[in-house]
Amino acid sequence: MSIKLLAPACAIVLAMLAATAYGVSNGTDAAPPAPHNGTAAELPANITIMETDGVLHTIPLEDIRYGGVPKDGIPSIDAPVFRNATDAPFMDDADVVIGLRINGDARAYPLFILVWHEIVNDEVGGAPVAVTYCPLCYTSQVFERVLDGEAVEFGTTGKLYQSNLLMYDRPTDTYWSQALGTAVKGPLSGHILATVPLDLMEWGDWKSTYPETVVLSTDTGHSRAYGVDPYGSYYTDPRILFPVNHIDDRMPPKEVIVGMKIGGTYKAYRQADVESRTIINDNMGGVSVLLLSEYAGNTRVFDRALGNMTLTFAYNGTALTDAETGSEWNYEGLAVAGELAGEQLARLSIWPGFWFEWAAFHPETLVYGDGQD
Numbered sequence: 352m353s354i355k356l357l358a359p360a361c362a363i364v365l366a367m368l369a370a371t372a373y374g375v376s377n378g379t380d381a382a383p384p385a386p387h388n389g390t391a392a393e394l395p396a397n398i399t400i401m402e403t404d405g406v407l408h409t410i411p412l413e414d415i416r417y418g419g420v421p422k423d424g425i426p427s428i429d430a431p432v433f434r435n436a437t438d439a440p441f442m443d444d445a446d447v448v449i450g451l452r453i454n455g456d457a458r459a460y461p462l463f464i465l466v467w468h469e470i471v472n473d474e475v476g477g478a479p480v481a482v483t484y485c486p487l488c489y490t491s492q493v494f495e496r497v498l499d500g501e502a503v504e505f506g507t508t509g510k511l512y513q514s515n516l517l518m519y520d521r522p523t524d525t526y527w528s529q530a531l532g533t534a535v536k537g538p539l540s541g542h543i544l545a546t547v548p549l550d551l552m553e554w555g556d557w558k559s560t561y562p563e564t565v566v567l568s569t570d571t572g573h574s575r576a577y578g579v580d581p582y583g584s585y586y587t588d589p590r591i592l593f594p595v596n597h598i599d600d601r602m603p604p605k606e607v608i609v610g611m612k613i614g615g616t617y618k619a620y621r622q623a624d625v626e627s628r629t630i631i632n633d634n635m636g637g638v639s640v641l642l643l644s645e646y647a648g649n650t651r652v653f654d655r656a657l658g659n660m661t662l663t664f665a666y667n668g669t670a671l672t673d674a675e676t677g678s679e680w681n682y683e684g685l686a687v688a689g690e691l692a693g694e695q696l697a698r699l700s701i702w703p704g705f706w707f708e709w710a711a712f713h714p715e716t717l718v719y720g721d722g723q724d
Contacts, residue, residue, distance in 0.1 A: 398541050400540055406536065406537070407538060407541075408536040410512055410528075410535045410536070412536070416511045416512070416593055417511075418509050418510055418593075422506070422507070422508055422509045422519075423507060425468060426573055427504070428464075428468050428567070428573075429472045429504055432568045433458065433566060433568060434566055435565055435566075436558040436562060436563075436564050441577070441578075442461065443554065445553055445554070446462070446553065446554045447462045447551060447552070447553060447648060448461050448462065448552060448554050448566070449465070449493070449549055450550035450557045451475050451480070451549060451550075453476030453547070454475075455476060456476035456477075457561035457563055457564035458475055458564060458566070458567070459554065459558070459567065460484075460566075461554070461566065463578060464577055465484035466484070466580055466582065467573070467575040467576075467577065468571065468575075469516055470483050470506065472504045479496045480495060481518075482549075483529050485530075486582050487511070487585075488514060488515050488530065488704045488707075489607065490515065490516075490529060490708055491551055491704070492702065493547040494545065498520065498539070503520050505518045505519065505527070508526055510526070511593055512535065513530065513593075513708065513711045514592065514595050515712075517535070525539040525540065525542075530708060530709075532544045532546060546700040548652075548700050549701075551648050551703055552646050560646075589605060591707055595707060595711035596711060597714045598710070599707075601721060602619075602621070603706065604705065605705045605706065606705070607623070607706075608620060608703070609621075609625060609701050609702070610702035610703065610704065610709045610713070611702070612713075613636030613637070613638050616717070617709075617716040618633075618635045618636075618717040618718070618719060619706065619709050619717070619718050619719065621719070621720070622650060624720060625643075625650045626647065626648075628644075629644055630642065630644075630665070632655065639655040639656055640652055640654060640655060641654075641655050641684075643682065643684075652699045653684045653696040653697065653698055653699065654697040655696070660675055662675055662696075672689075676691050677690070678690050678691035683695075684697075
């Protein structure tokens with residue numbers, strides 16, 4: 352996948368180079384809170400709640416870094432304005448977007464806008480979501496922004512953990528790690544946000560797939576040099592601007608990967624590998640998965656289990672079929688012809704981004720193709 356580069360780095364990145372540590376903690380264990388998201392997920396076994404001077408946290412406080420800007424210095428977009436695909440002259444077909452389609456509502460969020468804002472608080476198909484992007488890690492994730500049944504907004508803290516965006520929720524000021532989807536400092540520490548499957552796709556491909564889509568406009572209420580990327584050549588430079596606790600040399604640090612989390616199993620797939628194969632049938636964490644990439648830069652993942660069957664897929668250059676029944680499937684994971692016509696595969700969330708970020712957060716990760724398949 353090619354990442355669109357624009358202008359040289361600006362003062363924001365230069366300020367980041369001067370980042371300093373936030374503080375030091377000698378944490379003591381505290382009782383874990385109850386789960387706090389729409390999925391009521393159980394607290395993972397590898398999360399320990401600590402308390403330092405009355406503050407709950409799950410990560411060492413000394414590992415929280417100042418990112419060069421104050422709280423909300425990178426302003427979230429809280430009242431997004433959209434344009435129809437036919438009325439978006441600010442878009443080029445090669446622009447990469449985060450694509451969402453929920454309950455028939457298709458929306459695209461250009462990375463060249465998100466690089467200046469990092470969070471969009473939106474409602475898509477009736478679902479309150481936070482669309483997030485961390486340029487330092489090239490990580491995109493969409494979360495259900497619901498706590499205790501109430502929609503909340505997220506903002507940027509101006510802080511980083513493992514070179515990754517730390518968000519905060521406005522009701523409680525708890526810090527949340529974008530890479531973990533977990534609250535890491537504050538009263539909700541240990542709570543988990545539910546994720547929503549997303550696409551990373553070039554605008555031309557997205558609008559061709561969903562011509563009814565709308566796209567986030569540059570009318571954000573903020574004055575920013577949209578079309579100028581403040582990170583410049585950072586995306587291809589091997590340097591990492593902020594410290595991480597683990598470096599893994601199985602891949603170049605800024606190789607674009609698709610991360611998968613199932614149960615306690617973590618696995619990384621090179622985006623280039625998925626694209627070159629179009630499909631990968633794999634098993635991880637006790638789940639049979641299908642990775643599918645019909646568009647540059649984009650991967651979708653589905654559960655291959657359907658009723659009592661586990662399907663095995665093949666792609667002949669024009670059609671996706673399963674070996675068990677010969678049924679034909681589309682990019683939505685829907686069987687469109689054959690014995691299984693009308694059946695729908697369950698889509699799974701992915702964690703796309705740079706390899707160094709995934710390896711820093713998940714040192715135990717498997718890598719597809721390195722003998723640990």
